[in-house]
Amino acid sequence: MMTHRFEVIPSLCIGCRTCELACAFTHTKNQKPGRSRIYPIAYAPDKYVPVACLQCDDPACVKSCLFDALKRNETTGAVELNADRCVKCMACVAACPFGCALVDDGHDEIVKCDLCGGNPACAQFCPTKALVYKRIA
Amino acid sequence: MRIDSIEKLNRWRAECRRAFEAPKRKVTICRGESCLANGSEEVFDEFKRLVAEKSPSGLAVESVCKTGCHGFCSQGPLVIIEPDGTLYTKVKKSHVAQIIDDTLIGGKVLDRLLYVNPQPEEKIADYHKIPFLARQQRISLRNCGLIDPHQISDSIAVGGYAALSKVLTTMTPQQVIDEVAKSNMRGRGGAGFPTGRKWATCAGVESDVRYVICNGDESTPGAFSDCTTMGSDPHSVLEGMIICAYAVGSSQGYIYVREEYPLAVVTLQKAIDQAREHGLLGNNILGTALCFDINISRGGGAFVSGESSALMRSVAGEIAEPQARYVRSAVKGLHDKPTVLNNVETFATIPVIIERGADWFAAIGTQKSSGTKAFSLTGKVNNPGLVEVPMGTPLREIIFDIGGGIPGGRKFKAVQTGGPLGGCLPEDKLDMPVDFDSLTEAGSLMGSGSLVVMDDRTCMVDVARFYLGYLASESCGKCVTCREGLYQLHRLCTKVTKGEATEADLSLMERLAQTIQKASLCALGQSGPNPFLSTIKYFRDEYLAHVRDRKCPGGVCRSMITYVINDDCIGCLACLRGCPVGAITGEKKQKHVIDQVKCDRCGSCHAVCRYEAIDIV
Amino acid sequence: MSVLRREGIDVPVLCHHEAIEPCGSCRLCTVEITKDGWGGWKRHVTSCLYPAEEGLVVVTHSPELIEIRRNILDLYLARCPQSEVIQKMAEEYGLYKTSYETIPDGDNCIMCYACTRICEVLGKSAISAVMRGHKKVIAPPFGEQPPDCIGCLSCAHICPTDVIAWKDDDGCRTIWNKPFELISCSRCGKKTITREFADYLIGKRNLPRDYFTVCDDCKRQDLALKMGALVDRAKEVAI
Numbered sequence: 001m002m003t004h005r006f007e008v009i010p011s012l013c014i015g016c017r018t019c020e021l022a023c024a025f026t027h028t029k030n031q032k033p034g035r036s037r038i039y040p041i042a043y044a045p046d047k048y049v050p051v052a053c054l055q056c057d058d059p060a061c062v063k064s065c066l067f068d069a070l071k072r073n074e075t076t077g078a079v080e081l082n083a084d085r086c087v088k089c090m091a092c093v094a095a096c097p098f099g100c101a102l103v104d105d106g107h108d109e110i111v112k113c114d115l116c117g118g119n120p121a122c123a124q125f126c127p128t129k130a131l132v133y134k135r136i137a
Numbered sequence: 138m139r140i141d142s143i144e145k146l147n148r149w150r151a152e153c154r155r156a157f158e159a160p161k162r163k164v165t166i167c168r169g170e171s172c173l174a175n176g177s178e179e180v181f182d183e184f185k186r187l188v189a190e191k192s193p194s195g196l197a198v199e200s201v202c203k204t205g206c207h208g209f210c211s212q213g214p215l216v217i218i219e220p221d222g223t224l225y226t227k228v229k230k231s232h233v234a235q236i237i238d239d240t241l242i243g244g245k246v247l248d249r250l251l252y253v254n255p256q257p258e259e260k261i262a263d264y265h266k267i268p269f270l271a272r273q274q275r276i277s278l279r280n281c282g283l284i285d286p287h288q289i290s291d292s293i294a295v296g297g298y299a300a301l302s303k304v305l306t307t308m309t310p311q312q313v314i315d316e317v318a319k320s321n322m323r324g325r326g327g328a329g330f331p332t333g334r335k336w337a338t339c340a341g342v343e344s345d346v347r348y349v350i351c352n353g354d355e356s357t358p359g360a361f362s363d364c365t366t367m368g369s370d371p372h373s374v375l376e377g378m379i380i381c382a383y384a385v386g387s388s389q390g391y392i393y394v395r396e397e398y399p400l401a402v403v404t405l406q407k408a409i410d411q412a413r414e415h416g417l418l419g420n421n422i423l424g425t426a427l428c429f430d431i432n433i434s435r436g437g438g439a440f441v442s443g444e445s446s447a448l449m450r451s452v453a454g455e456i457a458e459p460q461a462r463y464v465r466s467a468v469k470g471l472h473d474k475p476t477v478l479n480n481v482e483t484f485a486t487i488p489v490i491i492e493r494g495a496d497w498f499a500a501i502g503t504q505k506s507s508g509t510k511a512f513s514l515t516g517k518v519n520n521p522g523l524v525e526v527p528m529g530t531p532l533r534e535i536i537f538d539i540g541g542g543i544p545g546g547r548k549f550k551a552v553q554t555g556g557p558l559g560g561c562l563p564e565d566k567l568d569m570p571v572d573f574d575s576l577t578e579a580g581s582l583m584g585s586g587s588l589v590v591m592d593d594r595t596c597m598v599d600v601a602r603f604y605l606g607y608l609a610s611e612s613c614g615k616c617v618t619c620r621e622g623l624y625q626l627h628r629l630c631t632k633v634t635k636g637e638a639t640e641a642d643l644s645l646m647e648r649l650a651q652t653i654q655k656a657s658l659c660a661l662g663q664s665g666p667n668p669f670l671s672t673i674k675y676f677r678d679e680y681l682a683h684v685r686d687r688k689c690p691g692g693v694c695r696s697m698i699t700y701v702i703n704d705d706c707i708g709c710l711a712c713l714r715g716c717p718v719g720a721i722t723g724e725k726k727q728k729h730v731i732d733q734v735k736c737d738r739c740g741s742c743h744a745v746c747r748y749e750a751i752d753i754v
Numbered sequence: 755m756s757v758l759r760r761e762g763i764d765v766p767v768l769c770h771h772e773a774i775e776p777c778g779s780c781r782l783c784t785v786e787i788t789k790d791g792w793g794g795w796k797r798h799v800t801s802c803l804y805p806a807e808e809g810l811v812v813v814t815h816s817p818e819l820i821e822i823r824r825n826i827l828d829l830y831l832a833r834c835p836q837s838e839v840i841q842k843m844a845e846e847y848g849l850y851k852t853s854y855e856t857i858p859d860g861d862n863c864i865m866c867y868a869c870t871r872i873c874e875v876l877g878k879s880a881i882s883a884v885m886r887g888h889k890k891v892i893a894p895p896f897g898e899q900p901p902d903c904i905g906c907l908s909c910a911h912i913c914p915t916d917v918i919a920w921k922d923d924d925g926c927r928t929i930w931n932k933p934f935e936l937i938s939c940s941r942c943g944k945k946t947i948t949r950e951f952a953d954y955l956i957g958k959r960n961l962p963r964d965y966f967t968v969c970d971d972c973k974r975q976d977l978a979l980k981m982g983a984l985v986d987r988a989k990e991v992a993i
Contacts (some may be wrong), residue, residue: 043982099973614890
């Protein structure tokens with residue numbers, strides 16, 4: 001039973017990249033920060049929106065994975081990528097219509113946003129509250 | 138003609154028996170593989186032709202019959218004249234006319250075609266008095282050599298399917314399982330698992346489908362008892378399988394026959410077709426509710442496909458690789474359904490257990506290994522062939538009293554039991570009773586019952602090397618300990634035979650052997666090091682001679698022996714002419730000399746010399 | 755094995771991967787088991803395959819088991835002396851050089867079957883193990899270009915010793931001697947996956963073809979533009 005919802009209010013994004021830093025450092029492994037699953041992208045000069053996995057209702061990534069490495073976590077609502085089952089075939093990277101399955105070259109793995117297991121760091125640190133993890137139940 | 142009731146079967150049996158026993162005179166010619174290879178087909182045709190032509194009294198052309206294999210392999214082609222039971226051995230087409238004239242018409246026995254017993258040396262005319270055959274107790278091989286395997290009427294005449302009738306009319310499936318369990322019958326395929334328990338497990342699993350499979354793979358080099366049973370008494374196997382199907386609740390059976398037994402396949406298929414025709418296989422067997430059919434599945438030419446999980450994969454159409462599933466195949470076997478897999482000999486024995494009772498069977502043999510076992514006796518023995526004796530018979534009796542001892546006046550050195558996965562047993566084990574547990578305790582195996590006898594001109598290290606090489610090439614290759622381990626063990630053993638190994642290598646081999654035994658996936662790996670472990674256990678001094686002294690006591694390993702001409706040489710030039718590298722010099726009537734530098738120790742001179750003038754040093 | 759892992763007990767593995775069924779080929783996870791009713795009888799089994807059951811007593815580390823694992827790694831070292839993965843594992847067991855003669859013309863393949871198993875899971879079975887015993891190799895049918903291979907590289911990535919060779923060169927991928935065309939992003943030209951792999955996913959999982967024509971970077975860019983357009987329109991409406 002999903003208890004929270006991750007909300008993005010793009011009009012509040014100022015492109016400060018704090019979310020990107022928070023995400024990268026939260027996913028540090030072997031003393032190396034991970035590739036950030038969220039970062040602001042400019043859609044026009046000085047106009048930014050945060051781009052991250054939309055945790056789709058009918059995820060193309062789950063469909064594309066032939067090894068059942070992608071599965072929804074019923075509590076957080078996030079679609080999680082199980083690294084133990086992943087063989088890096090890139091099907092999800094190619095299939096996601098929003099490009100939100102990412103290649104982390106530094107750690108030689110595929111990554112995607114998993115809402116930090118229920119306490120998204122980006123929402124914690126976003127100064128403008130453009131990213132909110134709101135309780136719904 | 139469909140036999141759809143027990144009454145009809147009994148009537149048919151009476152008819153068949155009359156026909157089978159009627160002819161006052163009968164000539165049977167053996168058409169087992171070995172006799173066929175030596176021309177028994179020609180002998181049979183010649184008999185048919187000449188009997189038709191000469192019409193000896195009381196002998197109709199139809200009474201010239203062929204039978205399956207007797208298991209008396211070195212004496213073929215075999216011809217038996219009934220009712221006297223006169224046995225003629227090594228019969229050629231050119232002998233037939235004289236046999237008809239002198240024996241069938243003239244009533245005289247032809248001395249030169251009689252069997253010559255080695256110890257005591259004497260000629261024996263009566264088939265029933267020949268020690269090799271007389272001292273056996275043939276249960277699974279009971280009809281081999283007696284009947285024509287291609288005529289179902291012969292099998293019926295000698296009692297085929299009588300046990301099945303008894304089962305279908307007077308026993309419930311549970312009673313059949315109980316009877317088999319009471320007999321203490323243990324699987325004759327080698328593992329010796331209690332057959333009754335296996336059937337009970339299979340029957341006890343909830344399932345809509347169960348399978349009965351007969352393991353006719355017999356890929357053990359040196360074993361040929363299953364080959365003979367399948368090719369000479371196929372209906373005994375079919376009957377055993379049908380009884381099993383009734384007991385566990387199966388409607389589909391398979392006989393898995395190795396690729397290298399085309400004759401057995403032909404005979405089995407014919408038997409299946411005839412059984413189906415007569416309503417003994419298929420729907421409503423003998424008019425009862427039992428429906429069971431059998432199909433033959435061919436092997437692909439591998440040793441490992443005799444392993445039960447590999448066999449079931451092969452039947453299912455996949456590559457024969459063993460699976461480590463740790464679940465009994467009686468619970469989850471072919472297509473993941475409960476399956477009974479038993480050996481040919483096991484199934485062939487079941488009808489006898491039913492007919493004569495579990496108590497009778499349990500009283501034969503030893504307490505933990507009841508009944509008889511068919512052994513394939515080969516190697517350096519005067520009478521190689523099939524020997525079926527009660528469990529617990531000492532090796533000495535099988536090899537010397539029945540097998541006739543070692544030829545050429547040589548000494549016994551070792552006997553390998555159970556095939557390549559078994560071990561070699563030395564002279565001081567000759568009085569050991571042959572049964573499942575004694576063999577395992579001694580570091581060997583019952584296996585499929587092959588006994589390879591070796592004389593004193595055998596190098597036990599070379600024997601180990603040979604079998605390790607075989608097993609390494611037959612390994613399926615899935616698990617590292619068997620695939621790499623046996624390969625390296627074989628390599629090291631070869632080093633020993635070449636005189637290039639050290640004592641440290643021997644320790645390495647022992648360590649490696651332990652790991653292969655403990656960590657391998659299937660029995661091929663787990664028992665794979667046995668040829669090495671048993672030989673180093675009983676013949677350690679031979680290994681040490683190879684590594685310490687660079688000597689081969691058996692006189693086999695080329696780099697460690699020399700051929701020397703002794704004073705018995707009469708100068709006949711035979712070895713000189715036979716030497717492929719021209720290493721021998723000498724004049725006529727003068728003692729010859731071998732140039733040790735040129736000599737490559739092929740042994741041709743030794744083989745050719747008729748004066749025992751060449752020693753192996 | 756899942757029970758051992760849950761409890762944090764580590765046994766070495768080489769042929770194990772969560773995405774494939776265990777097969778027990780590397781034998782490194784061998785443990786010793788016994789049970790109360792077995793009268794002291796012990797058995798060596800691979801923990802990846804043996805089902806956990808109530809009352810099973812498992813020994814995962816003992817001098818005997820360490821010796822077995824060391825001997826297994828010794829055999830692997832003889833087969834693939836150049837493999838860094840094997841060297842590292844062997845060093846942990848105090849083995850720096852093999853006790854045996856190394857296999858001539860060896861490659862680093864440890865015959866773990868991971869590649870054939872993963873190809874089976876994805877539904878293609880393009881490669882398999884052929885021949886028997888020491889001659890066993892992983893190969894496509896008849897040694898030719900595997901007709902069923904889609905160039906997804908799952909086999910190459912799952913291989914624990916990185917034996918399967920592949921090359922991406924100028925929009926063309928080659929693996930098992932078979933050439934594949936890599937899809938070029940229609941915007942920026944970056945190469946994504948092979949056309950054959952995309953076709954397979956589209957057919958098998960009913961995914962829209964146009965998901966695969968653009969690379970992930972450009973798709974994120976598109977998402978940003980779409981979101982930006984919504985932001986601007988909302989501002990206009992508000993005004």
